[in-house]
Amino acid sequence: MDLTAITLTELRYLVALADTGHFGKAAAKCFVTQPTLSTQLKKLENNLGVQLIERDPRRARLTAVGQQIVARARVILEQIHAIGDVALGQTDPLSGEFRLGVIPTLGPYLLPELLRPLERRFPRLRLTVVEQVTATLVDELLAHRLDAALLALPIEEEGLETLALFDEPFWVLTPKHHPLARRKRVREQDLEGQTVLLLAEGHCLREQALSLCTQSRAEVAADFRASSLETLRHLVSAGYGCTLIPELAVPRLRDPHTVVRPLTGNRAHRRIGLAWRRTYPRPEAVSSLGQFIREQALQCGVGSIRPSTMAAVEQTQTRGGVR
Missing domain, CATH: 1.10.10.10 (Winged helix-like DNA-binding domain superfamily/Winged helix DNA-binding domain)
Structure with missing residues (x-):
């Protein structure tokens, strides 16, 4: 040998x-x-x-x-x-190759607002983007095939750190003549008894929406499990029920046969953040990327984190080595 x-x-x-x-x-x-x-x-x-x-x-x-x-x-x-x-990061933290994962319910709606400004801010960055569901992104992180992943928190996985970026409100998408379409805002309790369409298993948005539906006593449509928000939009447009969509997706999912209304309540949002390996050697790169994404999210109108949870966010950032 x-x-x-x-x-x-x-x-x-x-x-x-x-x-x-x-x-x-x-x-x-x-x-x-x-x-x-x-x-x-x-x-x-x-x-x-x-x-x-x-x-x-x-x-x-x-x-x-x-x-x-x-x-x-x-x-x-x-x-x-x-x-x-x-070596490269000594002069420019966010430079060189960086492999970023992103969940399907976020990528199509945030990335178009993110990529061009990112190229201008960090011209030496060579970004590779991979879109997958949360479980696959976690596996890719742990296998050293991704540097970081943009997903919904919390992520409870030994070996990973997380950094909260912003809270994204949920909206209710309904058929045009649905009873909820007559409201200016929809409260969580207004979903009681309503048929709600969800994504297929594997999507973190499904789990979040399912939890909200359970608390609100909504009726989950068992016959439909869509693979994308676009499919859900078509089902809603055809009158099969209503669904929950994240705010960044609202402008791209409108059509003449549906109505969107903001959802209010304690669970009417999801927290978006970055996850990376605890042993990752470039925490400064994650910090720079996270700050940039926060700035872009603010420009899209979803950049805030609810004040009641800021202490937990700061604790998470400190534990992850990001200041």
Whole structure:
């Protein structure tokens, strides 16, 4: 076994193969030819003296020892990545590569307001955005495939820190001739007995809306579980019930057949924040990004955090190492 002969390139190829499960796709991801990638991985196996990959014509699978080595390879590559980031961050905290996750009920409505100003403020930042549901984003964070994630709080996950950014109010979207459409505002208790459409399982907005519906004694529509807010809009427009939507989505979900009304009550909002690994080497980057997102949210009219909860927010920020 010659460990000194192992290269970072070989580890990158192995991780790419683990992520794609296919030699051709892994080669494309690494911008090399398939024979080059295959040769380097075979060399890695020879140097380690173990078989890392089960090869068949359709798919490449890692052996048990291969899976263990990939897990360690990810950590090594992350640390190499961190060395460069630490050096770069001495002069510009939010620069270099940054991989940001975002939940689907936030990304389409906040990112268009965020990305161009972010490019102008931080021209040396190379941002990659990944849109997934909360559970997947948490897994990606813990696997070192994301640097931070923009999602709804709270997140109770050992190994992660969070930073609260702003509270986003909920609105009620109803058919045009729905009884609630006649109100200027809808109270939580007004939802009692109303049919409410929800997103499918896996979306954090579903869990928040479900909790609110339970407290308000609303009737959850069991026959429909939408995959997006856009699908919910079409169902509401067709008269199947009403739904809850976050405020940033309101301008993009209006149509002639629906009405939106602000929802009032103690649970009529969600808290948006950033999550990142406790061991992440660039907390200054998270702080800079969080402050910038707060500024942009203010411009969109949703930048405040309710005063009654500011103490908890400050405690969360301090625990996460962000001042």
